[in-house]
Amino acid sequence: MSDVVDVSAEQVRVRAALERQLQALESLVDRFEEALMGIPHAAHSEIWRGEAHRLYVAAVESLGRDLASADMLIRSAVSHTRRAVSVMADRVG
């Protein structure tokens, strides 16, 4: 009997923790979006000429692509956490 109580209490703690994680991740999504907006518009810049300009633009664009993938991962984490919270809610009420 006591085992059942312990498992349930643990699951309540996990659910609460997942809810805190969800809240923190949602806040992180906003902050990360701000960071993404701060990526310089290198393609239209007139910094340098020729090859140096091409390399700079390529480097900034590659950075942008990587950060876009990180953004997707964070959003995916939010989505997975939300689903987990929902599952835990079904389990522990």
Add this chain to the structure above:
Amino acid sequence: MSGDIVVSGGGSSAVATEELFVQAQQLDALHARLVDCLAQLAVIDRVVASATLRANAPASAIAAEEDMDDASLVISRAAPRAAQLRLALEQSAEAYGFVERSATRLTQELAARFGWLFGMMLPSIALSLLPAIVGVAGGVAVGLALMPEQSRKALFAGLPEWFRKNSTALSDPRTVQLVRLLVMSVDDIGGGVLHLPPDVVHALGDEGLGIFGVTSSSAIVVGVGGMTGALAETPVTVQRSGTTITTAPLTFEERAARLPRGAAQVRIDRYQQADGSNRYEVYVSGTRDFSLVPGDQPWDMTSNMNSMAGGESGSYRAVAEAMRMEGIDADSPVVFNGHSQGGLIAAQLAGSGDYNTKGVFTLGAPAAQIEIPSDVPWVAVEHTDDLVPALAGNWQGSDPVLVRREVFADRPVSTGVVFPAHQIGPYLETARLIDGSEEERLVRSGREFAEFGGQSTTVESTLYSAERADRP
């Protein structure tokens, strides 16, 4: 890069377009945000312990954990790249600044040596060309003497027309740079003429101790001119000509727009503070009369040359008198603004140590030889196709936030006016670009200048007109 503003100075050795500095700042901010996000992710990752997760959480919670780990990995790799890109931009600006300074120094040295050699050979050249010189000069002199006075006046009146027609060549940045070099080499030519050893000339000149240079060369011109009645200074009289109520300027463009363009040459805005004290902003206009012999107008070539020679010109004394009439003393906080000769006077007043200067804003001013304490914010704007600031030579002594722009980089040179890149219109455009810039030094300077009059309860604007008196 056409029409872009290039920023240098203000305590930094980097030189680059405003855009480069802004992108470096954006990358710096991006790096800081990524580091912050990474730290947050690490904290979030610890909210649910891994062991608990594996034992009690659904698969989606484990997937979320994996997403966070992957995101952390990507961000941890991206953040240093943002920092490296910023560093690359800054290093290129530093390198450009280094190359520009080295090139300036080298060309100045070469021009100085060439100037000395030219000066050394000048007597021989003059001697060999004497018959031709005498012939031509004599012919010109006789021609001018025989010419009816009206025709002679028409000939001199035609000079501005000649400058206007040749605006394209005179506004070429290479011409401007050549003039700058020539100005810096005048002392070396003089040293050569006097057969002084080149090393002595070098050591005493602009490239060395700076005892002889643009200022002393200008003083010689003023001295020689004085013997013929030209460029001779006179007393000046100043009259207050009208007061209005206004507001404090918030931008550099507003400041440039306030420079007097009518009969008055000086405008002083008095900022009344809540505690009863006053602050002042002084606006000084550019040259009004280009004749070499002084007339009624103190904003003339006599003032230009005497100011360049380091003396207290008529226009300098007129502004100082207007300030005295306004009640400005050594303790009154004051900001100086000026275009062309007005900028030179503004810088001289700020550098005199006689005033409690809180800022200097100059446009197209031949003020490169003026020393102003480094703790006084100074924003100096120069067009690289404007000959006038080049007449002061290379920047020495002071380190203002120097904003440069080629006005006619992407459009044909206007031939409608003399020295089109020197006109206040293009300088207003550049001031607008400075206001819109996100470059750190320009933003900081803009804030410092805007704060100066920001807390004023009332702003009273007074115009002052000056005239020369007791002309020779």
